[in-house]
Amino acid sequence: MSSILEALYSGRLRPDETMMPTHPEYQLLGRQISIRTEQWKNRLSEEEFRELEQLFDLCGQCDGMHSEAAFIQGFRLGANMLIEVMSQRDESILTTS
Template sequence: MKSILEALYRGQLHPEEIIVPTHPEYRPLSRQLGTMTEKWRKELSDEMFRELEKYSDLCVSVNSLHVEAAFVHGFKLGANMIIEIMDKREELVPNEAAGVSL
């Protein structure tokens, strides 16, 4: 198995393509969205439906940028937590100076 860093360097990591939400509300909401889209496709004129699709595409773009920012923020937060933990690790490991031996 390749390392994560090697896969990242080679452009082989694409988590956004394989993530499927497991929240119990995801699939019912997704089906509801599809049903509403089909309803509007039938009820609206072609021009109005194209405008609705443009609006939907803009919403998806905005949401994607927000998700990307949340991912980056979460990753940085997690990395900083690890740095903080590793920086304080000597406080967690007993040593002879403290009068404690392993």
């Protein structure tokens, strides 16, 4: 059995590909986006819709960068919390006894 770090390094662990939001409105919003996208596809010419899709792609890239930065910041915060807890572990044990 390999470690989590080995799986991350080798690309076998891809949290960004397996993460599914659990917010109750997530699927509803996804359906609304699909419906509205289809409406715009029917209203616009092929070229105009292609340009709109390019805009969506740019927004997706921007959102991806934001998600990556949020993941990194959250991971660092969690790691720093563990460091803080572990560095004060002896103090906590001594003060509670």
